[in-house]
Amino acid sequence: MSITIEDAAAWLRENDNYIILTHKAPDGDTLGSSHALCRALQSIGKRARIVTECGLPRKFLYLEQTVSEQSFDAEHIIAVDIADESLLPKNAEQYRGRVELCIDHHESNSCYAAACCIERNAAACAEVVFKIITALGAELDRQTASCLFTGLTTDTGCFRYSNVTAQTMNTAARLVELGCDSYKINKLMFETNSKQRIAIEQMALSTIEYHDGGRIAVMLVTLDMLEKSGADDSELEGLSAVPRTIEGVAVGITIRQKPEGILKISVRSDETLCSANRLCSLFGGGGHAAAGGCVIKDMTVDEAKARLVAAAEDILNENKRG
Amino acid sequence: MSITIEDAAAWLRENDNYIILTHKAPDGDTLGSSHALCRALQSIGKRARIVTECGLPRKFLYLEQTVSEQSFDAEHIIAVDIADESLLPKNAEQYRGRVELCIDHHESNSCYAAACCIERNAAACAEVVFKIITALGAELDRQTASCLFTGLTTDTGCFRYSNVTAQTMNTAARLVELGCDSYKINKLMFETNSKQRIAIEQMALSTIEYHDGGRIAVMLVTLDMLEKSGADDSELEGLSAVPRTIEGVAVGITIRQKPEGILKISVRSDETLCSANRLCSLFGGGGHAAAGGCVIKDMTVDEAKARLVAAAEDILNENKRG
Structure with missing residues (x-):
């Protein structure tokens, strides 16, 4: 009631x-x-x-x-x-x-x-x-x-x-x-960071790659980086939002490596150019127009990156034509 | 009037x-x-x-x-x-x-x-x-x-x-x-960053060094980093506040290399443990209790770092005893 x-x-x-x-x-x-x-x-x-x-x-x-x-x-x-x-x-x-x-x-x-x-x-x-x-x-x-x-x-x-x-x-x-x-x-x-957070942030930022003329940005958080920085999951808060904040970036993708070959994907997007929900649903995930996620198994980080970038490019090009 | x-x-x-x-x-x-x-x-x-x-x-x-x-x-x-x-x-x-x-x-x-x-x-x-x-x-x-x-x-x-x-x-x-x-x-x-800002931030974070058991953190922004990242002064906004946000850090020091051998120093501190104004005034600068700055000439980055860290340690130890 x-x-x-x-x-x-x-x-x-x-x-x-x-x-x-x-x-x-x-x-x-x-x-x-x-x-x-x-x-x-x-x-x-x-x-x-x-x-x-x-x-x-x-x-x-x-x-x-x-x-x-x-x-x-x-x-x-x-x-x-x-x-x-x-x-x-x-x-x-x-x-x-x-x-x-x-x-x-x-x-x-x-x-x-x-x-x-x-x-x-x-x-x-x-x-x-x-x-x-x-x-x-x-x-x-x-x-x-x-x-x-x-x-x-x-x-x-x-x-x-x-x-x-x-x-x-x-x-x-x-x-x-x-x-x-x-x-x-x-x-x-x-405005309070742990040493581990600063370390993992630095490592993650150093991996950012731009694709499709800067419309797509991909960031990695690997197991190796987690180990080297000593950061745990709680110290990753907000990090996956960073790629999308970069000027000109319509789709920001963060690939987080988990144990046992699992990749956790987080997508933030300019919803007028690419639905994060649509992109993630192609990989069995979902979300909202501006933020989504999915889990990818049995792919290397490089394979997953290539597949995600290609799919994002397709959606961006489709919307451009439309 | x-x-x-x-x-x-x-x-x-x-x-x-x-x-x-x-x-x-x-x-x-x-x-x-x-x-x-x-x-x-x-x-x-x-x-x-x-x-x-x-x-x-x-x-x-x-x-x-x-x-x-x-x-x-x-x-x-x-x-x-x-x-x-x-x-x-x-x-x-x-x-x-x-x-x-x-x-x-x-x-x-x-x-x-x-x-x-x-x-x-x-x-x-x-x-x-x-x-x-x-x-x-x-x-x-x-x-x-x-x-x-x-x-x-x-x-x-x-x-x-x-x-x-x-x-x-x-x-x-x-x-x-x-x-x-x-x-x-x-x-x-x-929440909007340029590619250059992301690049310089990553480089600056990678230089953070801790001293005095983690109570002092020093970060560098060198001419080389500015050139490699393509960042200009406007893209450094807020960056010098980062070292002080790290847990346990009482004094955050950012050393920014300028042309002609000039170093611009920015200090943020926990004012109850170390006055930023006092630290900076030892180097001809000034400011407030929690934030200050000074300009150092005729010193290498390493010399300036050592001198600043030693001075900050002195003030921290003095206040500890006091």
Whole structure:
């Protein structure tokens, strides 16, 4: 059942002893939104605690101090920023089928909870939680504002993605007014690199090759580079977006070598010139018009590169003629 | 004389035939703010035109279509985002001593104009121009909003710098509400790279060396690298900030080789551990606590590196003991 912001606030006010679930491989939005909600509930005298997959990832550690550790018998289960029960982490499996309130913003939310409070056009779940906390009449202090800002800025790539609306910016303005440390949070989220990240980025950039008169750019991330740099998967975030940012490039392709001969392909494109979804579907993958992916097996990196470039060229030429 | 937003708006309403000046080496704020003001003035029936150093830099070309070309005898001179007359471009030298209204946000503004409308705590001049246009009662349409957003986002590094206030975010929210294309503008400003930039970035990253147990990182940009990559100065923007973004690094030093044996040094630091200003002043330069620069002559790159690293180590150790 879909419920309104006010319904959600009323239900939270009436009940107590809340378990707040976050999704697996937690990001800034599920963590920031859940901590803001937990803090707000605790501030009005409710008992609440958060379940995360494992400890907080290092860059989100500052969220920990925003909530009190409380031990109590779980009574009511809330899911925050979780589009589907399949996204529950292992340690939350026990709550499957028992979620009473789901607060979310994903287009794809499967409405698995008894009550769903979902705003599908919100850029971040934090926008929805901001409204619920306001309706709840709970205090929105500096720390709660910082939790919400974390969700807002990470789910919008620091307000750069196309999902940003006036509501996003108005919420951000209100959070800055409330004293959230937007500068520190943005610096931590977007301007902090590991040595390994710098190393793998340098190696990946050095592999960029241009094809079709500069309309196609291909970048490699090989197992050898991962080993030499010491980087892990989490340090590759955002890297595959780079080839497409280069002037004149309509199709940016990143080929990532995985163990056992598997190649993970990531495509970003100017959707008016080449659909990334169409290109990737030729290799058994898919995606959106501007971003897609596929997995290639039983080909060397060079073979895959040649096949991908040829296919991209065909689509570009077809659209040119059309 | 300092004047208020309302005074500035009243003066603009009373007069006509405006020349709007921008500063030399124009950036997004001087260009965005001047175009917004020009468009607003034209929309209420005034004649106005903008003087820029040369043609608009390529990434700002979209601003051009927001104003009509008007030819008329210059009557009143306005300076936008220009802190001092020494920052006037050559083709605006004739207006020196004749600026009647200066609209600005720089702390350092020298109040050289007959009337100065300055908000020193505004992150961008666009915030001040936004208020003046509002007070003027001129239409704030989608295109004017896009001009102002350009100023706002470029002068805040896409809302990441410490100069961002609630007013900045509220202005941004209003501009998004007015239909400005924040997504496209941010993409163009922050996620567009030239092939040369990618090449020089890769080369520079490959030179990063760590010293003092990883507390100091040094990066080189040599003449050879500039030649091989084909990059020019404008393509180095933001690059010198990279070493300091690396985890554990308290002092990030970039050494840039210039012709005739000159080395341009750029320092970014964790101000609580090492003042960049103090480090640079040891080499005849200066700056702020967190960012500084100096010029070194008559030293090889290796000598300069060794001297800078030793000096940074001294300051770090001193503060550790202190």
